[in-house]
Amino acid sequence: MVAIKSLTNILTYCISLCGLLPLFPWLANTPRVFLALGIVAGIWQDRRGSWPFKPWMQNVTIVPVFLYYALQLSRYNPVQPVVSVLAIMLAVRLCGEKTVRHSLQIHALSLFCLASSSLFNLSPMFLAYVGLLLFLVAVDLVLMTFINQDKSMSLSMPDLRKVLAAGLLMPLVSLPLATCFFPILPRTQLPLWNYLSSSAVLVTGLSDKVEPGSSASISESRVLAFRAEMLRQAGQPYWRGIVFNQLEGNRWVRDRDVPVEELVSGGRGTSQAIYPEPSESRALIALDRPYAIKQNRMKSSPDGVFEYLGSTRRRLNYSAESATDGASASIGATDRVFYLRLPDKVPARIQRLAAEIRRGGKNDLSRLELLEAYFRDGGYRYSTHELPTGDGALERFLFDTRQGHCEFFASAFAMLLRSAGVPSRLVGGYLGGDYNELGGYYLVTENMAHVWVEAYISGHGWLRVDPSSYAVNSGTVFSTRSSGASMLRLRLLVDSLNHAWNRTVIPYDFEQQLDFANNIGRRFQGVGSIGTVRKIAAYAAVISLMAGLVYLARRNLLFRSREERILRSFLHQVGQEAQSVAGRGRMGLFEIAQESGNEKMLKFVNIYAAAVYRDRKLTDDEYRQLRQILRDGFTG
Template identity: 40%
Template structure:
């Protein structure tokens, strides 16, 4: 035995939860805690078999509305609305368990879910949406039972049947959903949140590097990009995003690249199809060293940095072509530009660098000497307990001896410059988790990395990663197991759904158009088709119309009347009865009038007169308006 009211209440609670959960992270504390409290209270009331009467709930709703609406402003339009939706949803759960309240709860849940899409579009939305559709459909069917008899109880077998049929309805509508997917317009970014979302995220990559501003770097574990590409050797997994080449207030910054000769990279190209997450910066990371980026309008610099022309505030994709090399060949650079030094350099560092500069050795030897120096200092790689204060780099090298990649790279590059070797910092990401199932690399925020490029005469820019000389490097955790699959689902969601936009829809149409244009046909074909197709179409339509339409006015009238009756007396019209029989059985006064008039013409072998036809029309019209 299944109690319909219990089932309905449980479903409603689940539906309300699905409305609340996706919004939960974006709610004000009041609404965030009000809803669970209301849900618990509703469960308690259900157990006790009671409900709050409208005379309590209505004033409470008004008060809540006033309280929440007081925070309303144009910039807080969506947050306040979501709060209101969630709070009202909670209030609805507390009310009497009648059809109207259930329906309102369903509608509010749908609105809540819709509101959540203003903040975030992710694959989980699909899961929420499908569960909600399924449960609302089932609940609506149950509601029809509930409306008949609130205390209805169904035997288990019957209940199973009802639930199966109810669940089949939304499932059957899925193909329709897929069909619509290709045509309906969509947005690639959450409409409300796209402006503040990147700001809210702490990005691991920045276009300034100044070690010593914080004692610890928090590890953010958000995804940065996913790149579909074959597997690459681990030691070559450097994702180049930005090159920092100058100082501003002792911080590494990027200045427009000076008048260098164009860089050349030799080697086999590795193609990557990259799906970056939304970010505030416009640098387009790609495997070191990228040669070209296509499919997204961008500006390339000669130092291998690509900048998107439009903000990356929505999901996009681009194709990158890289050469896995550790040298970037250039014939000529602006040496002075790459030898500039920051204003403050500690004496000890300056001493180290100048000693090397005076040694008169070649650039390669200087670099080797520096590597030996770094190794000799026994530096540790860490993200916490970082040196801060007046001269953090000095403290890093000689006292605390621990730091992250920024310290390593900064120190090394400055020492190189002191020693007379042109150098610059490269910002990007190091590593990546290969998703074997999806065939792509996942790069996360915590993989943000800075390394150094040193210029060797006659060779070019040589990639050096000083962080590698640290004593021990704590490797970040790998994404494994379930998490890997979850990430993959999210990735394909972005790939297939979110980045599938109007452009692609238009491209589809354009492609079809192009294909059609390229079709070779005999010259007469067009004219003949132009003539025959409309003729055939018209003919076809006419035949269909004739077949579907009863041949005579009498038959059309009769069909209208019978359809009307079938609607009024469901299941009563079998189609094997005469009209007089039917009118006697149904005892329908309209049909009796209709039959007398209709029969006296049709069974007397004469066509309907104009007046009779009009009268029959009138009877049909009256019957259609007359509700029994």
């Protein structure tokens, strides 16, 4: 036997955790401390059976907390104070006695906490938490009806299984109904979620400068950067983001007054659908080199950089067209000067090396090839640790340490090109990606961020050069950026579900709702076609099945015990005879058997009553005897 009061207390804590777990990573330290203390204090008091922290004390505690966070509320910080108050209110309520009224308040606060977590991260796990919360609340509500009658009541394991089955039925029925209501519930032109979540989520993105030597080591993050739906490419794809065209000391920055250049695309073009994660960067990523991006509120630059003018702190998507074969661009003589600018002070050793390359090459192309050979044969290593720092970091990288990451390779290479008289610039973006065969898209993470060089060669246009590929360990470094093969398949499978969620649920707004309604209207215009009739029949079958489940549940025709089933079979079989002897009133089983005078009927009733009327289940042997009596019948 299980004590109902203990069970409801356990369920109350489980419901609280279900609402708090998705929100907890986004809370400040103060609410976290309150929650830890509240749960520990609540469990300790429940075990003692004494609750010194009275309800009026809880209310007094909440008032200063509410006032404190109310003063922090602003249009720039609308979410954090609210979720902090919700979490602390839940922690305080958990400290007290778990009466029915207080438990219902905990249910409501847990639901609000779970809902507020969607302002930070609305992933498919949110739906799992909602389903679990609905199930736990349904079971707890059923148990509370028993507590209202008798707080000391206990349940047997079979009865407890019935309660769990009844609780499971609610989410099983409500979630499919919610799926049906999702596309038709009214939505605003500007969803509130976009406004609130924009100030709640901490985001990352491409930097607006390249500054090698700013730190002795860098850490790599596998945080998702974007997904790109497209055909699989041969080799590792380069994803273009931002171009850095001016060198200030060791730092490369972007001058927005970009010289005009004409892109001439030849060969094949590649189409992509890009789904970036919320980011601080306004650069729209696309396969190198993009020549068209379809997105409202966007501006493009001649150097192949596309920038979004709206907020990138929320989810968006766009389509892009890239020229992956035969792309070139031409610039004028005046613009060569723009891409040859150097800082006032260039280290002497770099100047001497650049002078040697300039003298050794007859033209820009041969000078580029000489510099490539220098890096290829120079014994350079790719590393993210023990990096040179300070103003002379590039010089020490080139001639002393000979190890660094992509920013060192690209910055030093471009500086040498400019010093040798070859126009050049840096391009920031990403290299590679894990291709998801199931979803047909590339999965690109932040640790794949990369910088390379573009050199302008007359008659050829801008040529992409990746100096990092000349490192002696480049093959090992860039081939191990992805996850291990054993875990990669599982990660890509999970990500396919996330991507489907982000494509269908997250961006579903008023405009898509109108498109959905228009599509339904067009389908009904062709309702006479066989294909449409079949689809309507399939939808009708699903709806009928759901309605049937609800009907059976309401009529108590689901989840019956075998005692109930065998009794209904008995009453159905002897129904005619029972009606003839029962007269006008309702009679018990013994009365029916005695009035009929049937020995088999009396034997059935004696076996059944010996078990059920003594508050126990039928044994397997008793159940087989009753089934045999019913098969033999009561006549003859």
